[in-house]
Amino acid sequence: MRFPPISFLAHHVAQSRISQYFFYCYLLVILTISFYPLAGWRYTGESVFAFYSYPLPYYFTLFDNLVNVLAYMPLGVAVGLMAKRRWFAWPLATLVGLLLSGSVEFVQQFLPGRIASNLDMLSNGFGACLGGLLALLIANRRWQRAWLVFRHSHLADSTLAEWGLVWLGLWFITQFDPSAPFLGVVVAPLGLPQPFDSPLANPALFLALLEGGGMMLNLIGVALFVSVLVKHMREVPMAIRLTLLAGLIVKLTFAGMLLQPAQFFAWINRNIVIGGAVGVLLLWGLWQLQRRLRALVGALALAAALGVGWAWPLAPQLSGMLPLFRWHYGHLMHFNGLAAVIGDVWPYGAILLMLWAAVTMPDSGEAW
Incomplete structure (x- = not known):
């Protein structure tokens, strides 16, 4: 026993x-x-x-x-x-x-x-x-x-840890839409070109920076959110890896269910890969910060990711996206709509929880 x-x-x-x-x-x-x-x-x-x-x-x-x-x-x-x-x-x-x-x-x-x-x-x-x-x-x-x-062995000593664990579960729902990049904040629409005003001389570079930067910020925000919930510093890297791996599995599962076989990797592109790589490099140092500071940095990262979404100048075009999918429009609308709405709400809840952690959660109980 x-x-x-x-x-x-x-x-x-x-x-x-x-x-x-x-x-x-x-x-x-x-x-x-x-x-x-x-x-x-x-x-x-x-x-x-x-x-x-x-x-x-x-x-x-x-x-x-x-x-x-x-x-x-x-x-x-x-x-x-x-x-x-x-x-x-x-x-x-x-x-x-x-x-x-x-x-x-x-x-x-x-x-x-x-x-x-x-x-x-x-x-x-x-x-x-x-x-x-x-x-x-x-x-x-x-x-x-x-x-x-x-809970006692692995989660932080706070009511926030249980709230955060449940809220983290909602994050996996945001990965239900396989047309959206993994951990991406914006989606480059398919279909007719859309005119927009670019603050840079190279509009394509502006879009690439937003797409890759949004992924980097979202990755940092989600990873630091997970780190705040973990009790011991030594378990933080594994918790982050398991969370991201589980999210990737969810993305792959729904890509296999919803997308046409030829579009299985529509949710990944060069900008996402570059943004993710930069985010991983930054995380190598950020996860070792004290809990309160990690919570504050994570909240700022998610807030900045929201800013990227607001700055994205292109609108989605449903007619251009439908050929990617194998499901009919009704079921597709429910799944993608759920992912979109939860994706809009989730960062705000995560920011509030991390600000709560930055104010109330002690650093003294966080041991290696």
Whole structure:
């Protein structure tokens, strides 16, 4: 039998709230993918409650309903883990899933391209129920103790570490769009040339600097964000490498799923490679700074990356991007829209968390 570290047994262990934090963040994901693109609201004139009583199955596609089940399973897990009593985990998860999905479907009838479906609501509720049942397996003392030992051994001693870990999970969603460069801030559009005013005599160089510089800044910001969450300095390089490797795997997976075979590496180019190489060289020195200073530098890097996005003069052209993909427009819009919206929100949350760390997290507890 493997026992926890003595330091863990002797340490007052604060209750974990990661399930609550995950619930809030995943709720953001569900609302984003359900209501994207948040435009074109209209009222058809039909009864707004009619879809609840449609005969089943009124509208059915195997892919959509499978996705509906899987999408609500993490929500069910989070709700189940939040339940005060284990026996109440799956009923509570099912109830929350049905109420949330029923509300989402009600709103979706006012969005173009969306269909309010009682079958979707039932599929979501079933997924939440499965998640609640899965929570029963996770909520035993052995799993809880394993998580607390891991948190005590590897994560910084702060509530921020659990918040940051959940927020880092959202970063992986930003890699769902394979047409966007890995860790890139801007996307060079395909299609017709677009005129723009360049502050440099060479417009192509200006675009290359923005694209490569954005990647460099984003790489530094994400890596330092990870470093702030890690307890021991000696574990920082490995944590950064594992995070970036996992993000790359996500990017490759969705590239294989969504892109045409000939466009598998559309998410990488020379500017991204150069920006990434420079970012890695800078990280070699930055990760060894004290935690508070790393947090401050990481926040500044992400803020500068946002500035690159604002300075990018070209607009995306959907007609030029669609030939890259093998999926039809509806499913593609949901995945890429989710990645785009979370990608817009994520840096702001990460900046706030790192500024919080720069102010509140001690450097004294960070040992090699």
